[in-house]
Amino acid sequence: MVNFLKRVFFVDVLAGLALTLKYTFHRVYTEQYPTEKPKLAERYRGAPRLNNDPETGETLCIACDLCAQVCPEDLIVVGSERDPDTRKKVLTTYTFDTSRCLFCGLCQEICPTNAIELTQDFELATYSRRNMVWDRTRLEQGWDRIDYGADRETASGRESSRYERKTG
Amino acid sequence: MIEPTILDAKEIEINMGPQHPSTHGVLRVKLKIDGEKVRQAECIIGYLHRGVEKISENRNYFKCIPYYDRTDYIAAVSNGLGFILGVEKMAEIQVPERAQYIRIMMTELNRIASHLLWLATHALDIGAMTVFLYCFREREEILKLFEALFGARLTTHAFRIGGLWKDLPPGFVEAVKKFTDEFPARVDEYEQLLTKNRIWLDRTRGIGVISAAEAIEYGLSGPPLRGSGVPYDVRKLRPYGGYENFEFDVPVGKNGDTYDRYLVRIEEMLQSRRIVEQILQKLPSGPIRGKVPRVLKPAAGEYYSAVEGPRGELGYYIVSDGSTQPFRVRIRPPTFISLQVLDRLVRGHLIADVVAIIGTLDIVLGEIDR
Amino acid sequence: MDSVFIISYVVIPLLKIAVIVLILSGAIAYLTLLERKVIAHIQVRLGPMRVGWHGLLQPIADGLKFILKEDIVPSRADALVFTLAPIISLVPAFVVFSVIPFGPPGMLEGVLRWALSPFFSPETVQSIVESGSVSGGFVTDINIAVLFVLSVSSVGILGIILAGWASNSKYPLLGALRSSAQMVSYEVALGFSIIGVLLIARSLSLVEIVQKQQQDQLWYIFVQPVAFVLFFICGMAETNRLPFDLPEAETELVGGFHTEYSGFRFALFFMAEYASMITASAMATTLFLGGWLPPFPSVPAFSFLHLVPPVIWFLLKVFLLLYIFIWVRGTLPRFRFDQLMKYGWKVFFPVALGNVLVSAGVLLRFI
Ligand code: SF4
Numbered sequence A: 001m002v003n004f005l006k007r008v009f010f011v012d013v014l015a016g017l018a019l020t021l022k023y024t025f026h027r028v029y030t031e032q033y034p035t036e037k038p039k040l041a042e043r044y045r046g047a048p049r050l051n052n053d054p055e056t057g058e059t060l061c062i063a064c065d066l067c068a069q070v071c072p073e074d075l076i077v078v079g080s081e082r083d084p085d086t087r088k089k090v091l092t093t094y095t096f097d098t099s100r101c102l103f104c105g106l107c108q109e110i111c112p113t114n115a116i117e118l119t120q121d122f123e124l125a126t127y128s129r130r131n132m133v134w135d136r137t138r139l140e141q142g143w144d145r146i147d148y149g150a151d152r153e154t155a156s157g158r159e160s161s162r163y164e165r166k167t168g
Numbered sequence B: 001m002i003e004p005t006i007l008d009a010k011e012i013e014i015n016m017g018p019q020h021p022s023t024h025g026v027l028r029v030k031l032k033i034d035g036e037k038v039r040q041a042e043c044i045i046g047y048l049h050r051g052v053e054k055i056s057e058n059r060n061y062f063k064c065i066p067y068y069d070r071t072d073y074i075a076a077v078s079n080g081l082g083f084i085l086g087v088e089k090m091a092e093i094q095v096p097e098r099a100q101y102i103r104i105m106m107t108e109l110n111r112i113a114s115h116l117l118w119l120a121t122h123a124l125d126i127g128a129m130t131v132f133l134y135c136f137r138e139r140e141e142i143l144k145l146f147e148a149l150f151g152a153r154l155t156t157h158a159f160r161i162g163g164l165w166k167d168l169p170p171g172f173v174e175a176v177k178k179f180t181d182e183f184p185a186r187v188d189e190y191e192q193l194l195t196k197n198r199i200w201l202d203r204t205r206g207i208g209v210i211s212a213a214e215a216i217e218y219g220l221s222g223p224p225l226r227g228s229g230v231p232y233d234v235r236k237l238r239p240y241g242g243y244e245n246f247e248f249d250v251p252v253g254k255n256g257d258t259y260d261r262y263l264v265r266i267e268e269m270l271q272s273r274r275i276v277e278q279i280l281q282k283l284p285s286g287p288i289r290g291k292v293p294r295v296l297k298p299a300a301g302e303y304y305s306a307v308e309g310p311r312g313e314l315g316y317y318i319v320s321d322g323s324t325q326p327f328r329v330r331i332r333p334p335t336f337i338s339l340q341v342l343d344r345l346v347r348g349h350l351i352a353d354v355v356a357i358i359g360t361l362d363i364v365l366g367e368i369d370r
Numbered sequence C: 001m002d003s004v005f006i007i008s009y010v011v012i013p014l015l016k017i018a019v020i021v022l023i024l025s026g027a028i029a030y031l032t033l034l035e036r037k038v039i040a041h042i043q044v045r046l047g048p049m050r051v052g053w054h055g056l057l058q059p060i061a062d063g064l065k066f067i068l069k070e071d072i073v074p075s076r077a078d079a080l081v082f083t084l085a086p087i088i089s090l091v092p093a094f095v096v097f098s099v100i101p102f103g104p105p106g107m108l109e110g111v112l113r114w115a116l117s118p119f120f121s122p123e124t125v126q127s128i129v130e131s132g133s134v135s136g137g138f139v140t141d142i143n144i145a146v147l148f149v150l151s152v153s154s155v156g157i158l159g160i161i162l163a164g165w166a167s168n169s170k171y172p173l174l175g176a177l178r179s180s181a182q183m184v185s186y187e188v189a190l191g192f193s194i195i196g197v198l199l200i201a202r203s204l205s206l207v208e209i210v211q212k213q214q215q216d217q218l219w220y221i222f223v224q225p226v227a228f229v230l231f232f233i234c235g236m237a238e239t240n241r242l243p244f245d246l247p248e249a250e251t252e253l254v255g256g257f258h259t260e261y262s263g264f265r266f267a268l269f270f271m272a273e274y275a276s277m278i279t280a281s282a283m284a285t286t287l288f289l290g291g292w293l294p295p296f297p298s299v300p301a302f303s304f305l306h307l308v309p310p311v312i313w314f315l316l317k318v319f320l321l322l323y324i325f326i327w328v329r330g331t332l333p334r335f336r337f338d339q340l341m342k343y344g345w346k347v348f349f350p351v352a353l354g355n356v357l358v359s360a361g362v363l364l365r366f367i
């Protein structure tokens, strides 16, 4: 009987409506993405970076080729030559194909000097496939991209306008 | 002469997918319908085939792991765990207790996340679009935890052979605790919107009924099997990775219909939360990675390792020839097997039910096509 | 023909029609925004935020987008019917508004006098103002208005059926079949739910129904609550709104009857849906919520409510009902085709019939 009355008076439906009404006035969870960038975890594995020694500015990479060997996708190519004086290997080129990367992190795990690192930068989209292969300069210095949120950030010193497009 | 139109046909053949809002990826179902009644359904799969099993034959055991995240991308953590447990069994690697506990915690959180995604899309398919976003809100919390611990949200590459990549970051335990404290109230909200709602009941009760005997014959596992009343759960029957230390119930349904499977999954989320709470209470300290040889060459032989993924028994059948690379890996994807009952379940139902049934099987095409 | 006739039966009605069409188009556009915003907030999201302040210009951007889109007619489609269908669906939704009273008779008297007096002699002005429904807050008042609304609005569904048929494609056809079944099942219950009101008001004219509510000092929702709930539910079904949006059923039939439509033709269907939502709300307001009347129309203590113009009261009530439409959409799952029929014939229809019998009995016995 109670159940019947509940049915007649739409108790089930009204309970749902009450909940949705409650949430109508609830704080929203939306992040306004391009203007409001999310804060990613420190461990996040995003765009690669080849680190330089902060003191000397020299690359940390010792061209040991471990990262290239551990990579499941074989996408890292380390170029090196032997320094005739010191008999040490010196890094010449380094390419990283972000289009094939799994972002598994094995390369940064194995690197003995923490030279290759996956950073919190997650905006990797570009306009061409060629652009997805990162060379050593871009790995070391980062790259300029279209920053769709930038026009709201001019106060903080950024100058690039919204539609300005630079290639890295 | 008047051209024959589709109205002259007694049976219409209609294509659902591969681009259809509710085939959950790229499943294509060829439906033979009479009016709206479904006479026959034929699943055509393979649109997402990437050859993960073949890829594994050309990588060493360490390098294979990230690829399994990409089979069932909704439950990447469980998928990785299954393979890693298999390799650890082959190479007889001991895993420290702390690592085991953290692994279980994360797999259970993954189970919650996966069921949330299921509930979200299932409800959306049946038209309740608000549940969709409520579920995603909670799933987001879990993904944030994944991001903090694993460094990625979806394809996590969660565990390493022998343990973990890194220990818990600071503040992690508190964050998990906050989530588990809030979670039951959220589940109540979904239930308030659905469980008693007359439309939801009408749409799910008596839809896609499968008896226990038949479910076993089809080889179903996970919630579709438990919804029919069979308490089969790998975690309980063949405990792996330390599950024997925790208390939890295996919820089962009675009628084997869509509604029972819904209830089973809701209850499973709460049980997973229970496991996570127990882990938080007795999380031991210690190392997080056991001794693993740099070059892993398991003895030749055949191994099977199964875990209870969110969708059912997820098995890895690994054949080693004694080298650094697996000779053959065969994945037993739970939803590949549950998808075969689709035809049996939808016959005689209406088109609207096909959508509900695809939803209740909780298929993930990445896993079916591999 | 003298000028009085032309002005009072041609010029002024045309002006009114123009105003209503304009306002209605604007209302439809902003109703879409309202819906997106309300549903977004129900779902703890923000909804459109980019175009204009909090997305206020979004409907305009959407409209532009629809106009600029390529106009596609599927090659195997019946081009003529394919083009006609959205128009058939939209026009009736607008036509209905010719009989819906936004305000009481004589509402525009002052305005008319002010506007006409510079050009005409006082006698002419007087005769213009007094002729027909010129000064009323409605285009026309016909004595079969309720029937007119019911019949015209069901023409709209023909548009949906034709669209499904003309697309020559399977999903739209299924959508069209669903909508014809739905129309048959709910039209009946809808009609019967109104009869209770008609019995009490003893009139089919919408203006008179509202005036009766004033005389009886009571909105009819308090006399006929069951009928109101029925009317509202059936209205939802008639306008193809969730939980009754089976002809569209995005997750089942992709887009249902408008799967093959794009660009401006699609926009017409879209407008038709929202226009019929407004129609249903306006009808419910007129029949059950006292139209332009403020709450407690004849209680002296609440006479200050009369300070608010009647049109505002009317619009407020319509807005409230529209909000409920949207709110329900954000909450409920969708019915299945056969369940919808089951509810229509086995629940709503008998209840509506019972309601009519009971009201008739009570009226005969006690009044
Ligand atoms: S993240 Fe993984 S796939 Fe990418 S470069 Fe490093 S090792 Fe290779």
Ligand code: SF4
Pocket (backbone or CB within 6 Å): A060, A061, A062, A063, A064, A065, A066, A067, A068, A078, A110, A111, A112, A113, A114, A115, A116
């Ligand atoms: S592992 Fe590190 S040090 Fe070795 S080559 Fe790669 S980046 Fe350089």
